[in-house]
Amino acid sequence: xxxxxxxxxxxxxxxxxxxxxxxxxxxxxxxxxxxxxxxxxxxxxxxxxxxxxxxxxxxxxxxxxxxxxxxxxxxxxxxxxxxxxxxxxxxxxxxxxxxxxxxxxxxxxxxxxxxxxxxxxxxxxxxxxxxxxxxxxxxxxxxxxxxxxxxxxxxxxxxxxxxxxxxxxxxxxxxxxxxxxxxxxxxxxxxxxxxxxxxxxxxxxxxxxxxxxxxxxxxxxxxxxxxxxxxxxxxxxxxxxxxxxxxxxxxxxxxxxxxxxxxxxxxxxxxxxxxxxxxx
Amino acid sequence: xxxxxxxxxxxxxxxxxxxxxxxxxxxxxxxxxxxxxxxxxxxxxxxxxxxxxxxxxxxxxxxxxxxxxxxxxxxxxxxxxxxxxxxxxxxxxxxxxxxxxxxxxxxxxxxxxxxxxxxxxxxxxxxxxxxxxxxxxxxxxxxxxxxxxxxxxxxxxxxxxxxxxxxxxxxxxxxxxxxxxxxxxxxxxxxxxxxxxxxxxxxxxxxxxxxxxxxxxxxxxxxxxxxxxxxxxxxxxxxxxxxxxxxxxxxxxxxxxxxxxxxxxxxxxxxxxxxxxxxxxxxxxxxxxxx
Ligand SMILES: Nc1ncnc2c1ncn2[C@@H]1O[C@H](COP(=O)(O)OP(=O)(O)OP(=O)(O)O)[C@@H](O)[C@H]1O
Ligand SMILES: [Mg+2]
Numbered sequence: 001x002x003x004x005x006x007x008x009x010x011x012x013x014x015x016x017x018x019x020x021x022x023x024x025x026x027x028x029x030x031x032x033x034x035x036x037x038x039x040x041x042x043x044x045x046x047x048x049x050x051x052x053x054x055x056x057x058x059x060x061x062x063x064x065x066x067x068x069x070x071x072x073x074x075x076x077x078x079x080x081x082x083x084x085x086x087x088x089x090x091x092x093x094x095x096x097x098x099x100x101x102x103x104x105x106x107x108x109x110x111x112x113x114x115x116x117x118x119x120x121x122x123x124x125x126x127x128x129x130x131x132x133x134x135x136x137x138x139x140x141x142x143x144x145x146x147x148x149x150x151x152x153x154x155x156x157x158x159x160x161x162x163x164x165x166x167x168x169x170x171x172x173x174x175x176x177x178x179x180x181x182x183x184x185x186x187x188x189x190x191x192x193x194x195x196x197x198x199x200x201x202x203x204x205x206x207x208x209x210x211x212x213x214x215x216x217x218x219x220x221x222x223x224x225x226x227x228x229x230x231x232x233x234x235x236x237x238x239x240x241x242x243x244x245x246x247x248x249x250x251x252x253x254x255x256x257x258x259x260x261x262x263x264x265x266x267x268x269x270x271x272x273x274x275x276x277x278x279x280x
Numbered sequence: 281x282x283x284x285x286x287x288x289x290x291x292x293x294x295x296x297x298x299x300x301x302x303x304x305x306x307x308x309x310x311x312x313x314x315x316x317x318x319x320x321x322x323x324x325x326x327x328x329x330x331x332x333x334x335x336x337x338x339x340x341x342x343x344x345x346x347x348x349x350x351x352x353x354x355x356x357x358x359x360x361x362x363x364x365x366x367x368x369x370x371x372x373x374x375x376x377x378x379x380x381x382x383x384x385x386x387x388x389x390x391x392x393x394x395x396x397x398x399x400x401x402x403x404x405x406x407x408x409x410x411x412x413x414x415x416x417x418x419x420x421x422x423x424x425x426x427x428x429x430x431x432x433x434x435x436x437x438x439x440x441x442x443x444x445x446x447x448x449x450x451x452x453x454x455x456x457x458x459x460x461x462x463x464x465x466x467x468x469x470x471x472x473x474x475x476x477x478x479x480x481x482x483x484x485x486x487x488x489x490x491x492x493x494x495x496x497x498x499x500x501x502x503x504x505x506x507x508x509x510x511x512x513x514x515x516x517x518x519x520x521x522x523x524x525x526x527x528x529x530x531x532x533x534x535x536x537x538x539x540x541x542x543x544x545x546x547x548x549x550x551x552x553x554x555x556x557x558x559x560x561x562x563x564x565x566x567x568x569x570x571x
Pocket of ligand 1: 046068071074086
């Protein structure tokens with residue numbers, strides 16, 4: 001549970017100060033678990049992502065920031081082949097997962113999505129019970145035998161910081177939860193798949209400040225065990241939670257680096273203007 | 281103008297007046313519809329009620345009004361509708377799932393879509409001719425209840441497909457994405473999330489379609505459903521008659537008593553319809569509570 005007094009949560013500066021930036025400062029960047037090579041993505045003829053090459057360091061949090069429409073979500077969806085459900089999408093370049101091209105002929109997209117989890121901007125729990133929401137993914141993928149599902153569900157809800165709030169109502173509909181709880185349920189659902197990587201597309205943008213805070217706390221707890229890529233519009237959030245930051249503009253990746261560097265000593269003028277709020 | 285002062289709104293009185301009179305007009309039209317239906321029901325009830333008893337339901341048709349009943353027609357209709365549902369619901373829902381969830385956009389899909397939409401508007405007698413040519417004669421099913429059910433299925437398939445597609449479309453895209461992002465295949469997503477979400481809408485469409493089938497007379501006459509049947513179908517290959525045919529026959533007779541019998545038949549037909557609707561509402565209710 002959250003030890004901090006309720007009133008403090010509304011003030012972002014205080015919250016930021018209270019979270020010790022125990023980041024991996026000045027470390028050598030861990031080997032990337034995921035990497036794009038000259039990745040271009042087109043909607044019809046419109047090139048939404050232009051020759052992006054970026055690493056996603058293992059067991060770190062990488063934030064993707066940039067003005068609206070610059071291609072962040074498109075890039076994120078390329079990491080688990082979710083772009084394939086959009087009509088008229090084509091791509092060039094590669095996405096390497098542990099050195100293997102995710103878009104290779106021998107790769108099954110269903111398997112990719114089973115291994116690389118995703119949390120969406122708007123909480124989208126299934127209209128089923130809380131238990132089933134979490135258990136469904138592992139169940140259909142045969143990750144654990146049926147009798148071990150309850151244990152897995154408890155563990156996942158615990159990791160997502162939701163167990164205490166829902167342990168007496170696992171049979172109730174996932175839709176009966178509040179927005180913030182629903183989003184944590186969706187995170188638990190992704191965690192239950194025991195993925196190595198979790199992709200999050202503005203996971204807190206539809207939430208109130210208190211719920212946002214809880215999600216950020218959660219990211220802190222998850223970062224030691226998972227690789228997380230998070231798209232966010234919230235500069236403070238990117239600065240607070242991420243180890244590495246990628247800045248995109250008009251489909252191009254302008255800058256990638258350690259978060260503190262990107263925010264305090266950006267190499268590009270454009271990045272500086274954006275992170276200091278001069279445009280965007 | 282000083283702050284806080286009311287500003288006049290032009291034409292306000294006129295717009296209120298317009299609103300009031302339109303409201304009265306719409307109210308009157310609504311009531312007109314309800315009244316016409318009520319009068320119809322009342323006349324039929326008055327005419328048919330005296331004939332309605334257990335004997336009426338359990339007797340075969342007869343030349344003597346006092347002994348005539350609708351046993352064979354009621355059984356025939358139940359057989360017909362049951363078989364029609366068994367055939368048309370799986371086929372219709374499968375087609376809708378294919379079109380919405382699996383097929384790719386293209387000329388073929390557009391062609392299929394346009395055809396389905398057009399088929400929904402084809403007069404039922406045409407389906408009767410088709411059924412006669414294909415089922416009764418073509419594959420030699422004869423004038424069986426199965427041939428009737430296949431013909432009725434053709435007739436209502438477009439309606440079921442269109443309704444099921446709308447219901448499937450109404451399932452939010454975010455649910456599909458959530459399922460797919462967990463490593464579900466298309467089919468598992470459809471099976472566990474899309475179909476349950478679409479079920480209430482599909483049920484409504486199915487019931488509407490079956491309600492239409494239950495009252496259809498023309499295609500049955502076309503395929504030669506029998507008019508005097510003194511037995512109950514015991515299998516899909518048996519001959520049959522149906523309520524609308526029986527009613528039609530009775531109304532065609534000169535004797536007043538047979539008109540009363542027809543009214544009784546109509547009441548039974550309406551009762552069957554009502555039961556089907558109630559069943560649909562119950563199913564819908566159950567599924568909506570579960571979420
Ligand atoms: N389904 C789509 N079909 C066609 N074009 C699209 C589609 N989705 C996005 N685009 C286009 O691709 C570009 C990048 O979109 P994307 O959603 O990736 O931006 P974003 O950085 O996530 O923006 P935001 O911050 O507003 O979410 C935009 O120009 C957008 O118009
Ligand atoms: Mg986006």
